[in-house]
Amino acid sequence: MRYYSLNDKKENKDMVSFREAMIKGLAPDRGLYFPSEIPKLDPDFLNNLDTYSDNEIAFRAIKPFINNEIPETELRKIVSETLNFSIPVVPVKDNYSTLELFHGPTMAFKDVGARFMARCLGFFNRGKEQATIRVLVATSGDTGGAVANGFLGVPGVEVIILYPKDKVSDIQERQLTTLGKNIHALRVSGSFDDCQNMVKSAFLDPETQELNLTSANSINIARWLPQMFYYFLAKKQVMSSGRKKKLIFAVPSGNFGNICAGMMASAMGLEVEHFVAATNINDTVPRYLESEAYAPEPTRPTISNAMDVSDPSNFVRIEKLFNNSLPLLKKQFSSCSFTDEQTREAMKKLYTSSGYIADPHGAVGFLGAKKAMTEKSDVHAIFLETAHPVKFREEVERTLGLTLELPPQIQEVMEHPKSFTSISDYKELKDFLMNT
Numbered sequence: 269m270r271y272y273s274l275n276d277k278k279e280n281k282d283m284v285s286f287r288e289a290m291i292k293g294l295a296p297d298r299g300l301y302f303p304s305e306i307p308k309l310d311p312d313f314l315n316n317l318d319t320y321s322d323n324e325i326a327f328r329a330i331k332p333f334i335n336n337e338i339p340e341t342e343l344r345k346i347v348s349e350t351l352n353f354s355i356p357v358v359p360v361k362d363n364y365s366t367l368e369l370f371h372g373p374t375m376a377f378k379d380v381g382a383r384f385m386a387r388c389l390g391f392f393n394r395g396k397e398q399a400t401i402r403v404l405v406a407t408s409g410d411t412g413g414a415v416a417n418g419f420l421g422v423p424g425v426e427v428i429i430l431y432p433k434d435k436v437s438d439i440q441e442r443q444l445t446t447l448g449k450n451i452h453a454l455r456v457s458g459s460f461d462d463c464q465n466m467v468k469s470a471f472l473d474p475e476t477q478e479l480n481l482t483s484a485n486s487i488n489i490a491r492w493l494p495q496m497f498y499y500f501l502a503k504k505q506v507m508s509s510g511r512k513k514k515l516i517f518a519v520p521s522g523n524f525g526n527i528c529a530g531m532m533a534s535a536m537g538l539e540v541e542h543f544v545a546a547t548n549i550n551d552t553v554p555r556y557l558e559s560e561a562y563a564p565e566p567t568r569p570t571i572s573n574a575m576d577v578s579d580p581s582n583f584v585r586i587e588k589l590f591n592n593s594l595p596l597l598k599k600q601f602s603s604c605s606f607t608d609e610q611t612r613e614a615m616k617k618l619y620t621s622s623g624y625i626a627d628p629h630g631a632v633g634f635l636g637a638k639k640a641m642t643e644k645s646d647v648h649a650i651f652l653e654t655a656h657p658v659k660f661r662e663e664v665e666r667t668l669g670l671t672l673e674l675p676p677q678i679q680e681v682m683e684h685p686k687s688f689t690s691i692s693d694y695k696e697l698k699d700f701l702m703n704t
């Protein structure tokens with residue numbers, strides 16, 4: 269398996285290894301890396317997923333993407349350290365379940381990708397700890413905490429995290445500003461898109477080339493691909509429970525990395541009837557599917573702020589999975605957007621009708637599932653719950669009129685003071701990088 273840039277339109281494309289694609293993050297031509305082929309998994313394995321362990325499933329799913337760049341025993345170890353928490357499918361009501369992705373150390377689904385990438389980088393960096401690698405990442409909320417936690421204490425790696433001031437929750441901010449050691453938090457006056465643009469500028473700046481910059485955003489293949497695990501593991505649980513219906517996955521989407529990983533799993537042979545990308549009012553993709561004009565508008569703040577993204581990077585990968593054919597894509601994929609008002613209504617409805625406490629992102633996913641269910645019959649919908657409700661505590665408590673208990677992982681960070689550097693433009697970021 270090799271990787272090429274989606275901006276490379278040449279017949280004979282420039283190919284790089286897994287390691288190089290991971291370390292570069294973004295290709296030199298600013299394109300996203302994409303695998304040279306889509307591996308197909310053994311149908312016999314896929315038909316009997318419920319007889320394999322989670323670690324075995326995840327190992328078999330990721331192995332073809334890594335070839336022999338990481339030896340099998342090491343890769344198995346990385347996979348088992350990545351998946352050291354549960355990822356349960358929880359029935360919500362008749363034809364709806366939720367896949368809870370928030371049982372990891374930072375209680376966000378991004379733990380899986382961050383932990384996997386940190387361990388791969390640690391593997392490739394072994395014995396070279398003197399050449400510091402700088403992981404530079406922009407976060408709209410949960411990436412920061414997951415990356416900070418996943419990379420904490422990895423030798424030879426400094427982590428620099430940019431986040432938009434006043435646009436992440438208190439718990440999210442604490443998760444990325446309280447760890448210290450090799451983790452540095454930069455608070456940016458601006459939106460997530462501003463943060464992301466500053467990160468992109470840093471990668472392209474000739475003067476930062478000797479800094480060994482790498483990204484840990486969902487554009488990074490080492491963060492993006494392991495998110496496939498969720499879909500395989502969900503399917504395994506549905507099979508074990510004896511359900512025979514076809515599956516719809518409804519994915520609350522911001523940068524579209526998570527859903528794109530699910531669609532990759534499907535392209536590898538995992539049977540999925542349909543994918544719904546549910547967004548908040550930052551609705552570039554739903555509008556694009558309607559009008560066929562891709563026209564991002566300025567990002568607008570919402571209560572599902574980890575999805576406040578108006579130009580989702582990973583969408584080009586989704587298009588590529590369908591050979592850039594919109595009609596083909598639409599057969600398996602739809603996208604719809606919901607307002608904060610609708611999101612709050614959905615949270616209330618889920619709570620009163622089934623006692624389930626969803627965070628705003630999960631509630632957007634639920635709304636997407638519901639919409640898709642009106643168009644399909646005889647299917648089971650799984651909406652992904654991407655963050656623990658406590659991470660959006662004020663909103664959840666206000667909307668549902670209850671008090672949430674703080675889980676131990678969260679209590680721990682609340683006890684530490686925040687420490688960050690404020691910046692407002694690329695020059696300030698560059699100065700910081702040059703001195704870290």
Ligand SMILES: *Cc1c(COP(=O)(O)O)cnc(C)c1O
Pocket residue numbers: 376377378409410411486520521522523524525526527574575629654655
């Ligand atoms: C990042 C995030 C999302 C969006 O995931 P993408 O892969 O960027 O689409 C959704 N919910 C939460 C809680 C997140 O942190």
